[in-house]
Amino acid sequence: MLDLAIVGATVVTPSGVAPADVGVVAEKIASIAPPGALEPAQRTIDARGMLLIPGAVDPHTHLDAEMFRMHTIDDFESGTAAAAAGGVTTIVDYAFQPQGGSLADAIDKWNAKARGRAIIDYGFHVAILDPSPETIAEIPRIVERGVTSFKIFMMQGFEARARDFLRAFKAAGESGALLAIHAEDEHLIGFCTERLLAAGNDSVEHFAASRPPLSEAAAVRRALAMTELSAAPAYFVHLSSREAVDEVRRARARGRVVLAETRPIYLYLTEERFLEPNGAKYVGYPPLRSAEHRDALWSALADGTIDVVATDHCSWTLERKVSAGRFTRTPPGMSNLETLVPMLYSEGVAKGRISISRWVDLTATNAAKIFGMYPRKGAIVEGADADLVVFDPNRKVTINSAEMHSRADYDPFEGFEVTGWPAMTISRGVPIVTNRKVEAPAGRGDFVARARFSPTWQSQ
Ligand SMILES: [Zn+2]
Numbered sequence: 137m138l139d140l141a142i143v144g145a146t147v148v149t150p151s152g153v154a155p156a157d158v159g160v161v162a163e164k165i166a167s168i169a170p171p172g173a174l175e176p177a178q179r180t181i182d183a184r185g186m187l188l189i190p191g192a193v194d195p196h197t198h199l200d201a202e203m204f205r206m207h208t209i210d211d212f213e214s215g216t217a218a219a220a221a222g223g224v225t226t227i228v229d230y231a232f233q234p235q236g237g238s239l240a241d242a243i244d245k246w247n248a249k250a251r252g253r254a255i256i257d258y259g260f261h262v263a264i265l266d267p268s269p270e271t272i273a274e275i276p277r278i279v280e281r282g283v284t285s286f287k288i289f290m291m292q293g294f295e296a297r298a299r300d301f302l303r304a305f306k307a308a309g310e311s312g313a314l315l316a317i318h319a320e321d322e323h324l325i326g327f328c329t330e331r332l333l334a335a336g337n338d339s340v341e342h343f344a345a346s347r348p349p350l351s352e353a354a355a356v357r358r359a360l361a362m363t364e365l366s367a368a369p370a371y372f373v374h375l376s377s378r379e380a381v382d383e384v385r386r387a388r389a390r391g392r393v394v395l396a397e398t399r400p401i402y403l404y405l406t407e408e409r410f411l412e413p414n415g416a417k418y419v420g421y422p423p424l425r426s427a428e429h430r431d432a433l434w435s436a437l438a439d440g441t442i443d444v445v446a447t448d449h450c451s452w453t454l455e456r457k458v459s460a461g462r463f464t465r466t467p468p469g470m471s472n473l474e475t476l477v478p479m480l481y482s483e484g485v486a487k488g489r490i491s492i493s494r495w496v497d498l499t500a501t502n503a504a505k506i507f508g509m510y511p512r513k514g515a516i517v518e519g520a521d522a523d524l525v526v527f528d529p530n531r532k533v534t535i536n537s538a539e540m541h542s543r544a545d546y547d548p549f550e551g552f553e554v555t556g557w558p559a560m561t562i563s564r565g566v567p568i569v570t571n572r573k574v575e576a577p578a579g580r581g582d583f584v585a586r587a588r589f590s591p592t593w594q595s596q
Pocket of ligand 1 (some may be wrong): 196198448
């Protein structure tokens with residue numbers, strides 16, 4: 137007897153998109169059968185007319201984080217509720233090395249934030265902020281604990297310690313870890329920002345000019361050289377520009393293992409948004425770009441240059457975003473977890489830019505493989521965790537922040553008309569969201585220890 141059966145859906149598996157019935161036993165996918173061929177189940181969900189997809193894996197979130205001496209508005213409870221409502225069943229959040237503290241301190245601190253609160257499963261990356269000899273010596277032990285990726289910010293002080301960072305890169309590569317790199321050149325940005333501020337151009341309409349596409353491409357090139365020298369694999373987070381994506385293409389053509397992520401805001405919004413009265417609400421690092429860059433990112437999604445679409449969910453109230461005054465003081469980031477999956481379906485699949493399989497690769501399978509969680513997460517295969525989304529491809533939703541589960545009081549996509557929305561989210565065999573209503577106790581999510589990075593992740 138199965139615990140749960142989902143019948144009648146069109147199922148997206150690694151081998152294709154086809155009608156099938158899926159059975160669950162003890163939190164796992166037990167069988168994927170031709171329609172009508174499943175054994176009886178205690179509970180059956182009729183999913184006719186629906187797509188059944190793996191729960192999304194978002195490897196880039198900032199929940200309960202501190203930036204600019206402020207706390208993000210979503211903690212692990214509200215953030216994972218928003219995630220679940222949007223069809224995301226696993227996140228990997230960035231734990232920050234505390235000032236004067238160790239990498240282990242970062243994990244302990246983030247464990248305390250997530251435990252008892254998260255309603256879906258979670259892992260951590262650790263952001264290396266002080267690449268001291270002690271920190272570098274710690275790297276192999278952190279990898280042993282299932283935290284197999286490290287964030288590198290190429291901003292504020294990176295260049296002054298580039299040689300120490302090279303040593304950290306080397307240690308990470310030797311430990312089988314992946315480097316998640318925020319690529320923006322601090323000196324190019326500093327130069328542009330200084331000039332703008334000196335001319336009195338400190339309002340948000342000048343924000344994009346303070347961090348031009350060239351500053352991203354220059355940092356990508358520098359990181360490619362540094363990771364080549366130190367033999368460490370590089371994953372570029374939230375790429376935003378044509379030039380940066382071109383650098384990734386060229387590096388791959390030379391045989392480098394290089395991974396690339398982008399973020400929803402660069403696919404759906406352009407820099408004209410900064411001219412709106414509350415334009416500061418769209419501030420993130422890097423900034424929104426022109427339509428030319430947006431279109432280049434869509435091409436890179438379709439041709440395989442970009443591997444992952446991740447949210448960089450980092451939410452604030454509108455008041456926090458717009459009250460800062462000059463653009464250098466606006467806290468970066470915004471809420472995105474609930475819209476990640478449906479908006480990429482609506483703007484990507486429904487508009488014919490990417491296939492259904494590519495949508496699932498970009499939001500679930502690739503991240504699970506790259507970050508060492510496959511096949512437990514990220515695909516509908518027998519033996520995997522039963523993290524599933526019954527997705528209604530015809531449901532129309534107008535984005536309205538009042539209906540969203542983030543504690544942010546605005547949504548960057550307010551008013552967007554979206555075709556396709558999750559009807560049900562299932563986490564390890566348990567329905568936790570039905571028709572946009574979250575019904576899951578805080579703390580039911582578990583820590584996911586991740587495997588080391590595999591350079592052959594695509595063929596797994
Ligand atoms: Zn981030």
